[in-house]
Amino acid sequence: MKTIGFIGGMSWESSAQYYRIVNQEVRARLGGAHSAKSLMWSMDFGEIERLQHSGNWAALSDEMTHAAQNVERGGADFIVICTNTMHWMADEVAAAVSIPLLHIADPTATKIKGAGLTRIGLLGTAFTMEQDFYKGRLAQKFGLDVLVPDDEDRKTVHRIIYTELVAGRIEDASREAYRAVIRRLVDNGAQAIVLGCTEIMLLISAADSPVPLFDTTEIHALAAVDFALA
Template sequence: MKTLGLIGGTSWHATVEYYSEINKKVSNIIGKQANPELIIYSINIELMREQNKEKIQAKYFEVSKKLQEAGAEGIIICANTPHMVYDYVQPKIDIPISHIGIATGRAAQDAGFKTLGLLGNKPTMTGQFIPSVLEDNFGMEVIIPEANDLEQSHFYVSKELTQGVFSDQAKEFYLNQINKLKNKGADGIILGCTELPLLLKDVKAELPMLATTDLHIDMAVNFIMDGKG
């Protein structure tokens, strides 16, 4: 098995999900008497809230180097938004970072999706670090909510979901957004916030939902077992 480095903390609720599910899925393969070797570095989420791109990049580079030096053979970032650092950090280290966009694109391709609605916080929805991966590697179109809805989604992610609050109002809002994105031509929905699958767990929506957390975790398990992310 490969040793995997996890960069978490944004939020710690999502990091717990990653850690728990990676252990469960690997143990289902190798037997419950064993577990994978994981190295975790949990970042203070206030770094992301500052939205200072240079500081965020510098921190993730620093942490990635520490994980590499500690023996990690690959890295997984336990959230969507911090993948904004991928293009900056990956060329500067010697071990691979498993990209959440690639995990999502593979699943969307297998499902035959062509146009994906993207939900999450504002930097994830308006940034290119997920849409560009899907467009460049899989030829898919990515669409996002209208301006006012972008702000409301960012509020729910930053003020509720990443703080462990999962309200009925947030659930209703996101189900409504899925309907709106369907009307704009989406045939699938990317739950591009690591806490969104927790909010919408066991909920029936108008479109199939791609839970980036689950897909990314499967990618991590594949890396641990065969070195392929």
């Protein structure tokens, strides 16, 4: 079994889900008392969030490459970044180490394509929904047509992530707001919805959407198990 190197804490609410899903899946596949071999470098998300919203992506890149080098030195065989947004600097992270990086978008897109779908709605932080590092990978590498919410809906989705979900707050009103955003994406032609922020799975489930949901947290965690046991 390979050792998984998690870069987490962004936020720890979703990193805890990675740890749970990975270990439950290893136990299910191998039986008995088996669990995953892993280590985690966990960030202080307060510092990360401040740098994100001040636009200091150079400093964030330094933080991420430092974390990747630490998990490599700690004995990890590959790296899993437990957040969609911080894949903004995935290329820099991959270049800073000699072990593979398992990109969160790739197993997600593979699963979407495997379902025969081509047009998806993307929910995530404003950075993920608006910048090209994520949408562009889905479109250029996998040929997916990516829809994002309109400006007001993007603000709503982003606000709920940063003021509620990263703090572990689950509000019924916010679930209703996300349901409305999803309905509008579906009305615009989305065949499926990608939960492109690792905290959204804490709020939204399949029952909240009229079309299939692709939860990047679960998909990425299960892909990590596949890689670790291959």
